[in-house]
Amino acid sequence: APTRYEAETAPASCNGTIDTNHAGFSGSGFCNAGNAVGAAAQFTVSAPTAGTARLGVRFANGTTTARPTDILVNGARVAGTTFEGTGAWTTWVTKTLTVAVTAGSTTIAFSPTTADGLANIDYLDFEVVAGGTGGNGQPN
Numbered sequence: 001a002p003t004r005y006e007a008e009t010a011p012a013s014c015n016g017t018i019d020t021n022h023a024g025f026s027g028s029g030f031c032n033a034g035n036a037v038g039a040a041a042q043f044t045v046s047a048p049t050a051g052t053a054r055l056g057v058r059f060a061n062g063t064t065t066a067r068p069t070d071i072l073v074n075g076a077r078v079a080g081t082t083f084e085g086t087g088a089w090t091t092w093v094t095k096t097l098t099v100a101v102t103a104g105s106t107t108i109a110f111s112p113t114t115a116d117g118l119a120n121i122d123y124l125d126f127e128v129v130a131g132g133t134g135g136n137g138q139p140n
């Protein structure tokens, strides 16, 4: 099962404010990052093994304009994605992505590439699903 990392819980960081004004979020709030290029939401996850990790990022974008973002793993860009409009700031959806990780503490950041900034970010679900060993010598 994935581990859930809330955007409002340290050591996560939010280049903006932790807000509560749009219902439906998990935990005690969500990250409303600034409307600017590079205004990121970052999570620090623990990878039990190296391999392919499945990310589930929950977000809301109440505008009709998709918000593109870089995905940074330990500070390096590994992919990009977009947070499309979800219809309302209270409509939260989860986008699934995969990235490669090494074992141990790993930062995963969403860093927007346009002046619109990010969608509002609720949490990141993280699970290494393939490509390493599960710690018992068996593939994960």
Ligand code: GCU
Pocket: 019, 022, 032, 033, 035, 089, 116, 117, 118, 119, 120
């Ligand atoms: C509104 C909304 C915020 C959102 C912002 C944005 O101000 O209330 O939650 O982050 O728009 O466009 O990014």
Ligand code: CA
Pocket: 032, 033, 034, 035, 117, 118, 119, 120
């Ligand atoms: Ca915002």
